[in-house]
Amino acid sequence: MVTERPKYPTFREREEAHIKSDSEMIMHLGPQHAMVPGPFLLDILVEGERVKKAFLDLGYIHKGIEKIMENRSWLQGITYTDRMCYVAALSNNECYCGAVERLLGLEVPLRAQYIRVILEELSRIQSHLIGTGEFLTLIAGVGFAPWQYMIMDREKIISLIESVTGARLTHSFVRFGGVRNDLPEGFDEQCRKVFPYMKSRIEEFIELFAQDPIYHARMENIGSISPETAKRIGCAGRVLRAAGVPYDMRIEDPILVYPELDFKVVTGTRGDSADRIDCTLREMLESIHIIEQCLDKIPSGPIKTEAKIPKKIPAGEAYYRVEDPRGEMGMYVISDGGDKPYRVKVRGPFYATFQTLTPLLEGVYIADAVAIAGSMDGCPSESDR
Amino acid sequence: MTNASEVLSSIQSAFPAAVSDGKVESDDRLWVTVDSKKIRDVCKYMTDKLGFDHYAGSAGVDWIARNEMEVVEIMASYGIHNVVAMLKVKTPRDNPSVPSLVDMYWNANWYERETWEMFGISRRGQW
Numbered sequence A: 001m002v003t004e005r006p007k008y009p010t011f012r013e014r015e016e017a018h019i020k021s022d023s024e025m026i027m028h029l030g031p032q033h034a035m036v037p038g039p040f041l042l043d044i045l046v047e048g049e050r051v052k053k054a055f056l057d058l059g060y061i062h063k064g065i066e067k068i069m070e071n072r073s074w075l076q077g078i079t080y081t082d083r084m085c086y087v088a089a090l091s092n093n094e095c096y097c098g099a100v101e102r103l104l105g106l107e108v109p110l111r112a113q114y115i116r117v118i119l120e121e122l123s124r125i126q127s128h129l130i131g132t133g134e135f136l137t138l139i140a141g142v143g144f145a146p147w148q149y150m151i152m153d154r155e156k157i158i159s160l161i162e163s164v165t166g167a168r169l170t171h172s173f174v175r176f177g178g179v180r181n182d183l184p185e186g187f188d189e190q191c192r193k194v195f196p197y198m199k200s201r202i203e204e205f206i207e208l209f210a211q212d213p214i215y216h217a218r219m220e221n222i223g224s225i226s227p228e229t230a231k232r233i234g235c236a237g238r239v240l241r242a243a244g245v246p247y248d249m250r251i252e253d254p255i256l257v258y259p260e261l262d263f264k265v266v267t268g269t270r271g272d273s274a275d276r277i278d279c280t281l282r283e284m285l286e287s288i289h290i291i292e293q294c295l296d297k298i299p300s301g302p303i304k305t306e307a308k309i310p311k312k313i314p315a316g317e318a319y320y321r322v323e324d325p326r327g328e329m330g331m332y333v334i335s336d337g338g339d340k341p342y343r344v345k346v347r348g349p350f351y352a353t354f355q356t357l358t359p360l361l362e363g364v365y366i367a368d369a370v371a372i373a374g375s376m377d378g379c380p381s382e383s384d385r
Numbered sequence B: 001m002t003n004a005s006e007v008l009s010s011i012q013s014a015f016p017a018a019v020s021d022g023k024v025e026s027d028d029r030l031w032v033t034v035d036s037k038k039i040r041d042v043c044k045y046m047t048d049k050l051g052f053d054h055y056a057g058s059a060g061v062d063w064i065a066r067n068e069m070e071v072v073e074i075m076a077s078y079g080i081h082n083v084v085a086m087l088k089v090k091t092p093r094d095n096p097s098v099p100s101l102v103d104m105y106w107n108a109n110w111y112e113r114e115t116w117e118m119f120g121i122s123r124r125g126q127w
Helices: A011-018 A065-069 A077-082 A089-104 A110-136 A144-165 A187-210 A213-219 A227-232 A237-242 A273-297 A349-355 A357-361 A366-375 A380-384 B004-014 B039-049 B108-119
Strands: A024-028 A041-047 A050-057 A316-324 A327-335 A343-347 B019-026 B029-034 B054-063 B068-076 B084-092 B097-099 B122-124
Touching (some): A011 A041, A050 A357, A050 A366, A065 A077, A089 A110, A089 A316, A089 A327, A110 A144, A110 A366, A187 A273, A213 A273, A213 A366, A237 A349, A273 A366, A316 B084, A327 A349, A327 B054, A349 B108, A357 A366, B004 B019, B004 B029, B004 B039, B039 B068, B039 B097, B108 B122
Parallel strands (some): B097 B122
Antiparallel strands (some): A041 A050, A316 A327, A327 A343, B019 B029, B054 B068, B068 B084
């Protein structure tokens, strides 16, 4: 028996099924729309300016990364993890390498753990900067100037990452049992030169948004989500933290040297768009705080494990979680003892968060739909993989 | 604080016939195979009694040599404890089908669609 595949409705069929009166219509906000960071379909059923129902679909840039990784050697797989979400390449690397290290039972040398934390936090800062900056262009008000500022500031962080990894976005930097390169000479001083500037800039952004009436009107109490609802519909990452739940993988599932570092999990109170952006900005300050501690504490020593990494990884399975800039990310890696992964399943952070967009959109204005979708800091590239 | 072996023994005593191959990797990871007929009950028990209030997704695995497919349900918790339980549900490769959890966990929807799209594993109750 073959199960019949349910048919996906055409635009016309969807109109016929859902439009109940002459005052309603269905509007496309995607796959091609100025607001989207990548292609996804968002059709909204509107009555006047109000959204009554939203339809979300993705798969427009499905890359088949999970399947490709089954046909590449274990080491080659790292380069594919980079490309799932190119602004969070380092945490994707970490997630995959961490899972393989669990399979191998490898210990990562302390210095390498510190280097990984430093780079992953730098990566978080640059990801938050571009995510927030991009989003600000979607709402009126202070929007456009900070976008330019954030991109300029992000350049400084990218340069720091580049000085270690040699690449701006797709680093392929983390290795099984260590990292590829050591920190270059003068990296410490460079960081300490950039951080005071970054801190003052982030505080400036927080102040700038606080004094802008248009920002308040567009953001506050828009797209609010209660902690109970957020948990029920499976949110994670900043969407959940903005609602006041301190759920962070760095605390829940501590990896590397995170348990030895002092940092706060940033939470909001209302769970609205404004809180989501506020959390993003304050999280960057926490990341800087983490990196500063790492620079103080980092020991000297090897950056790779002494153990020889075999070509064939022993059979077994592992599930490893990291806090991606976009939320909880997990990789489920299965080895059958061969030189390639038997299966790599990515539990992407944005795939989970993206799903929660449709209930948030019900009842809001069309213009707010854009602001809400943007404040989630989406990456369709990652959710499609 | 709950740990993985406590969770495993609790499930094993509540559903002695339905669970097998329990494996505790560390204090916060466990793997267990659950009978497909009982998966909904096991999930409900874990959510209600053991604090697994976060359904974190599911993964499909195609075991070609064993002529079966597996759906692995990933159960976690929003801060009650750190245990992640991986519940495996086996299904034959021809006409694979696993009960849907979408009425229990709202967010199971897309994960179930994904295993259908990628593996053709039908989720009874989803459509």
